[in-house]
Amino acid sequence: MFHIPALRWGKPYKSLEKQEIVHFATGEPIAEVSQANGGLLGRDIRKSFKAREALRKIPISDLIEMMKKAGDLYLNATLPIGEAEQTPEDFVKQQSATTGLPEHLCKGNMTKNHFVLHNMDKILDALTRGLDLNILSRGFGREDRGVTVSYQAQTNALGMVLPSNSPGVHTLWLPVIPLQIGLIIKPGSQEIWTPFRMAEAFFAAGIPREAISIYPGKTDMGAAVMTHCDRSMIFGGTNTIEKYKGDPRIQVHGPGFSKIILGEDEVDNWEQYLDMMVDSVYLNSGRGCINCSGIWAPRHTKEIAAAIAERIGPIEVKPPSDPDAALAAFTVPGAAEAIWGMLEKDMEQEGVTHMTESYGTRFIEEERYGYLRPVVAHCDSPEAAIASKEFMFPFVSVVECPQDQMIERMGYTLVCSAITNDTQFQSNLISATNIDRLNLGPIPTIKLDWLQPHEGNIIDFLFRARAFQMPEEKLTAAMA
Amino acid sequence: MTDSMLSAELASKASQAKEELDAHVRETVQWHFNPETGSPFWLKKAETLDFDPLKEVNCFEDVKKFPLFEDDWLRGGPVERWIPKGLEGKPTYVFETGGTTGVPKSRVVVDDFRIDYEMFSHTLPDEYFPKGSNWLMLGPSGPRRLRLAVEHLCQYRGGICFCVDLDPRWVVKLIKKGWMEHLEAYKQHVIDQAMTILGANHDIKCMFTTPKLLENLAEALEKKGSSIPDSGITGIFSGGTEFTPQWTRFCIEEYFGGPAEESGVYMTPTYGNTLMGLACSRPVTEEEDFTIAYYAPQPRAVVEVVDPDSHKDVVDYGDTGRAKLYTFTKEVFIPGFLERDEGERELPYEKYPWDGISGVRPFSKLAGGTTVGVY
Numbered sequence: 001m002f003h004i005p006a007l008r009w010g011k012p013y014k015s016l017e018k019q020e021i022v023h024f025a026t027g028e029p030i031a032e033v034s035q036a037n038g039g040l041l042g043r044d045i046r047k048s049f050k051a052r053e054a055l056r057k058i059p060i061s062d063l064i065e066m067m068k069k070a071g072d073l074y075l076n077a078t079l080p081i082g083e084a085e086q087t088p089e090d091f092v093k094q095q096s097a098t099t100g101l102p103e104h105l106c107k108g109n110m111t112k113n114h115f116v117l118h119n120m121d122k123i124l125d126a127l128t129r130g131l132d133l134n135i136l137s138r139g140f141g142r143e144d145r146g147v148t149v150s151y152q153a154q155t156n157a158l159g160m161v162l163p164s165n166s167p168g169v170h171t172l173w174l175p176v177i178p179l180q181i182g183l184i185i186k187p188g189s190q191e192i193w194t195p196f197r198m199a200e201a202f203f204a205a206g207i208p209r210e211a212i213s214i215y216p217g218k219t220d221m222g223a224a225v226m227t228h229c230d231r232s233m234i235f236g237g238t239n240t241i242e243k244y245k246g247d248p249r250i251q252v253h254g255p256g257f258s259k260i261i262l263g264e265d266e267v268d269n270w271e272q273y274l275d276m277m278v279d280s281v282y283l284n285s286g287r288g289c290i291n292c293s294g295i296w297a298p299r300h301t302k303e304i305a306a307a308i309a310e311r312i313g314p315i316e317v318k319p320p321s322d323p324d325a326a327l328a329a330f331t332v333p334g335a336a337e338a339i340w341g342m343l344e345k346d347m348e349q350e351g352v353t354h355m356t357e358s359y360g361t362r363f364i365e366e367e368r369y370g371y372l373r374p375v376v377a378h379c380d381s382p383e384a385a386i387a388s389k390e391f392m393f394p395f396v397s398v399v400e401c402p403q404d405q406m407i408e409r410m411g412y413t414l415v416c417s418a419i420t421n422d423t424q425f426q427s428n429l430i431s432a433t434n435i436d437r438l439n440l441g442p443i444p445t446i447k448l449d450w451l452q453p454h455e456g457n458i459i460d461f462l463f464r465a466r467a468f469q470m471p472e473e474k475l476t477a478a479m480a
Numbered sequence: 481m482t483d484s485m486l487s488a489e490l491a492s493k494a495s496q497a498k499e500e501l502d503a504h505v506r507e508t509v510q511w512h513f514n515p516e517t518g519s520p521f522w523l524k525k526a527e528t529l530d531f532d533p534l535k536e537v538n539c540f541e542d543v544k545k546f547p548l549f550e551d552d553w554l555r556g557g558p559v560e561r562w563i564p565k566g567l568e569g570k571p572t573y574v575f576e577t578g579g580t581t582g583v584p585k586s587r588v589v590v591d592d593f594r595i596d597y598e599m600f601s602h603t604l605p606d607e608y609f610p611k612g613s614n615w616l617m618l619g620p621s622g623p624r625r626l627r628l629a630v631e632h633l634c635q636y637r638g639g640i641c642f643c644v645d646l647d648p649r650w651v652v653k654l655i656k657k658g659w660m661e662h663l664e665a666y667k668q669h670v671i672d673q674a675m676t677i678l679g680a681n682h683d684i685k686c687m688f689t690t691p692k693l694l695e696n697l698a699e700a701l702e703k704k705g706s707s708i709p710d711s712g713i714t715g716i717f718s719g720g721t722e723f724t725p726q727w728t729r730f731c732i733e734e735y736f737g738g739p740a741e742e743s744g745v746y747m748t749p750t751y752g753n754t755l756m757g758l759a760c761s762r763p764v765t766e767e768e769d770f771t772i773a774y775y776a777p778q779p780r781a782v783v784e785v786v787d788p789d790s791h792k793d794v795v796d797y798g799d800t801g802r803a804k805l806y807t808f809t810k811e812v813f814i815p816g817f818l819e820r821d822e823g824e825r826e827l828p829y830e831k832y833p834w835d836g837i838s839g840v841r842p843f844s845k846l847a848g849g850t851t852v853g854v855y
Binding site for chain 1: 658660661664695698699702703724725726727729730731734735769770
């Protein structure tokens with residue numbers, strides 16, 4: 001077992017309070033992690049300007065090149081992890097051991113992060129709508145179309161309160177450093193691995209150490225991030241969303257309630273879309289907010305549900321090291337049991353049919369952890385409580401609903417893949433404000449286009465466009 | 481760890497302290513269960529007991545014959561039922577605890593808070609808590625024992641106490657409602673009051689506050705280019721279960737600028753409640769990894785660290801258990817109350833030759849349902 005200290009603007013800080021993180025199945029200690037107290041950030045935040053200062057000394061184009069190098073190091077190099085070293089293989093095993101995610105999915109996430117780092121130039125170009133990035137760096141400039149623009153950074157450092165159980169979310173914060181904004185990260189207690197490895201890859205690639213702070217800790221540490229940072233992102237459940245919604249300083253990422261909907265015109269062809277529906281539900285262990293948890297159609301819903309159940313119902317629990325493992329463990333004792341209890345209750349409701357029942361026991365309980373095998377529920381109307389649920393395993397409710405009621409009744413939807421050629425329905429979907437990412441066509445909900453914003457554009461979150469005027473000759477000189 | 485590790489001198493002191501506790505318990509029980517001097521509550525309670533306290537309680541261990549004290553008994557009136565007949569007619573205070581929703585728990589007090597805090601005063605180093613200096617009470621106001629007790633402590637030491645308005649019940653409501661923006665604003669309101677007092681030329685050198693408020697005050701001072709040492713404060717008496725070694729180290733190293741001998745700022749953590757009074761800590765040092773160990777003001781109060789499933793049994797030294805409090809004064813008799821905290825049992829210490837408790841934190845089996853450290 002080795003120790004991982006907190007990082008205070010790149011400097012290791014060994015706390016008197018430490019948390020042992022253990023293998024979810026065996027209980028074997030893997031690392032001891034320093035637990036920061038919120039007051040540390042209260043003091044350190046006063047130096048956040050230094051993070052931005054240090055990053056602004058490096059042109060954004062150079063930072064982008066460093067991201068590419070960091071991506072390679074993250075994927076392939078042996079890097080420091082606290083007081084030890086970590087190969088990519090160690091990383092995969094450690095992340096899998098503490099989060100319960102199959103090893104091949106951990107590797108897949110590494111590839112995803114590497115891809116984002118390697119394509120940072122294209123991603124920033126897309127997110128800024130082709131803006132000359134020197135304008136962000138300088139604070140003002142003139143676009144090619146001759147218009148003077150100015151963007152103010154809204155914070156010196158972005159605060160991140162990351163989840164414990166979902167290594168897929170890290171792509172969201174990777175563009176922050178090349179935007180010359182520092183990072184203040186409170187990692188999830190079981191998923192400390194990516195932030196620390198990524199930070200070391202950044203440092204090795206030339207990013208100044210004073211640009212990044214990592215504070216593992218308890219809930220008070222998360223609260224401190226939200227209090228002290230002028231801009232922060234938090235990941236959590238519905239309660240977290242309720243608590244912070246409406247606060248312009250905070251971007252909340254919670255359950256996605258992502259859905260596939262079939263229009264009247266295409267629903268009779270549902271069998272053509274079965275692969276896409278199945279992939280959307282279960283790939284990446286069904287854990288992500290972009291995994292599909294609802295399939296809505298005006299008819300054939302029972303057949304759709306039965307066909308999906310036939311495909312994913314038989315999926316068995318396999319050891320995390322098995323390359324065919326498709327399910328992630330629930331590593332918090334009692335969590336799987338509690339979710340199963342809720343599901344059983346919901347599936348007793350009239351109009352709800354448990355379509356995976358005939359494929360064997362769903363809830364698998366072990367001494368230290370639990371698993372839930374895929375669940376497909378059929379709802380003969382949107383009234384059923386389970387029609388609006390999302391869980392962190394392959395779960396989907398197939399809901400029968402007339403097309404003209406779908407948009408209103410399906411509620412908030414992070415990703416909506418709409419299979420329809422009905423132009424009026426498409427137009428209504430485009431206008432619907434309860435839908436965030438819209439895929440028009442049989443595109444799996446989990447297929448992200450990295451060049452597009454996710455739950456709001458991070459550029460708009462970190463920078464504010466404002467009016468700016470300067471005598472023409474001075475502006476030209478400043479931009480030379 | 482066992483008490484055989486104690487030096488002969490400390491073992492002798494511990495033995496003497498035990499004798500004094502037994503004698504004090506006998507005297508206290510005689511007072512509270514004597515029809516001439518006891519309180520209506522305990523005299524009535526005695527009728528339900530299957531033993532005679534006047535005859536069968538002769539030492540501290542005998543107190544365990546009583547059922548556990550339930551703090552719900554303290555809710556509602558008439559509060560006169562708690563006043564021992566021997567103290568009838570004396571000016572009486574009522575202090576409350578809880579009460580965010582529903583009826584708060586009340587404790588009547590005549591002189592106990594003054595006695596407890598005068599005893600505590602004698603543990604404070606004059607170098608850092610200079611006699612005659614003025615105090616800031618940055619803690620709860622309203623019907624709280626702490627509010628008057630700190631003011632009395634200050635006056636006892638010859639100073640004048642400046643106070644803020646802080647309603648902890650409103651703070652609990654804000655937390656329960658999830659009104660985080662209002663919570664932040666209220667915290668700022670309290671800190672603004674403290675900053676105003678500190679900036680108003682009152683020559684304040686000592687302060688009571690909680691860890692959370694101390695952190696907020698230090699941050700506010702630093703934002704203005706000042707600090708706790710620069711503010712002139714040299715002695716801080718602080719209390720709250722969130723007093724972890726890491727927090728204490730952070731505070732000493734970063735807010736004060738080092739240990740007292742370097743920074744000139746001394747902080748003494750304390751542990752207590754309205755029922756028991758005030759447990760002092762042994763000096764907190766880097767050598768002991770900033771471990772905070774509390775010792776009750778025996779024989780007036782006792783803290784035991786007990787097996788959560790068998791509260792009559794203390795755990796071994798160094799082991800974790802639930803805090804069980806006892807109070808034996810002429811004003812109140814608490815024959816064992818299970819606190820909502822847990823910690824490790826500590827060996828007797830030179831200055832306090834009886835058991836202590838360290839690492840105090842919310843009792844893990846109850847932690848989810850308790851709102852702690854609200855101010």
